[in-house]
Amino acid sequence: MAYSEQEILAGLAEIVSEETGLPADSVLPEKSFTDDLDIDSLSMMTIVTLAEEKFDVRIPDDEVKNLTTVGDAVSFINGAQAA
Amino acid sequence: MSTVPEVVVTGLGATTPLGGDVPSTWQAALAGESGARTLENDWAERYDIPVTFAAQLRVAPDQVLPRPELKRMDPSAQYAVIATREAWKDAGSPEVDGDRLGAVVSSGIGGIWTTLDAWDTLREKGGRRVLPMTVPMLMPNSPVAYVSLELGARAGAHALVSACASGAEAIGYAVDMIRSGRADVVVAGGTEAAIHPMPVAAFAASRTLSTRNDDPTAASRPYDTARDGFVLGEGAGIVVLESAEHARARGARVYARIAGVGLSADGYHITSPEPSGDGQIRAMQAALADSGVAAADVHHVNAHATSTVVGDLIEARSIRGVLGSDADHVALSATKSMTGHLLGGAGALETIFAVLALHERQAPPTINVEDPDPELVLDLVRDKPRTLPDGQVAAINNSFGFGGHNVALLVTSV
Structure with a gap:
């Protein structure tokens, strides 16, 4: 069963909110993980691990550095589950 | 000419089975309350564990810390950080150069919840689901690392491990850091969060836990003839130590001095204390010698006394062996x-009790002693606190650990 982009954004926002304490509704597609959400590399890998489980996808390490914004991650997850 | 700095206690913090901070813990101790309760979980039935109770924190960390901090720290580090914040505030949040501020926080067991949760995740979901924070959360230096981060303590951050003596050994090491000139202020203590079914089963397997399942609050009964083992507790105690000069310069409130540190090892058995008490005696003698305090000035001992059949009496005889007839005027408290x-966490919490006993001239009680062991040759404070004499008095806190570690800290009034 595939998740819609909206469902992926909502699920990702929940994971980011749990990890950072930021309100989920502040986790918007245009936000940068590092610059806007102040997420360090260890937190980013935690988010990746939890997102892989939640959406049943693989996010290779080589891809993580390309995921600058929340929107990038949503797109990648959406594509990965379609594949 | 350089002189060795005197080390004073200027801040106290704790989260314990008796209360979420030092004032509530101390009041409950003076009132003779027990922190032991039947565990509200299914461990006993699910895993066939013979002990169904423990002394869990009175105030759970999720009532105190925000969610991201809870997720980033093992419970052992959470407790240490909660206690550190209280101790630091209690000390007046001293302004101190981070290069002159140290941290020494020990755990006997380390991040066992994190370790075992990660192992469960690996077995149930596979290696790719193990979270990246697992190692920084399970390492036994994690609590002190978080304390160091919290305060910007950069003179050194150390985690000495000596089982149930760890918390006291941490304070002893912190004293050395100040005396040797490495730091002006050191935040020190111990923490433990091991009320998980595996350690409960393991301690039960070694026959060191009380099995008084039908009456948990009466189970920990040091020096009572019906004692049958210790009650597993959890929590943290943290003290702020400071050179007397530094404390004076900033007008800090001083609770007491840590005047002497005595350390020894039994070199005898991995769990049993050496029967003659030789190692314990050498630790107490070393603490007295280090402090220059006469045995006659010791009026209070917070005993290690865990409520085991063998251990309690070896310690009592050791105290008598060190203090001789001066032990007659010692108010002995077994706060476990x-x-x-x-x-x-025990050695740190009990040092806090010894410090407060001198500061408030109140030795806390020992509860559940209905029938004192006839071989006990000391004056046990039972059921109600006892007033300690005025003037310059000293107290000893003993802490001993599996492996034969003996730590005695000598505290003096100010």
């Missing part, structure tokens, strides 16, 4: 009767 055994 109320708190349970905080393992790596």
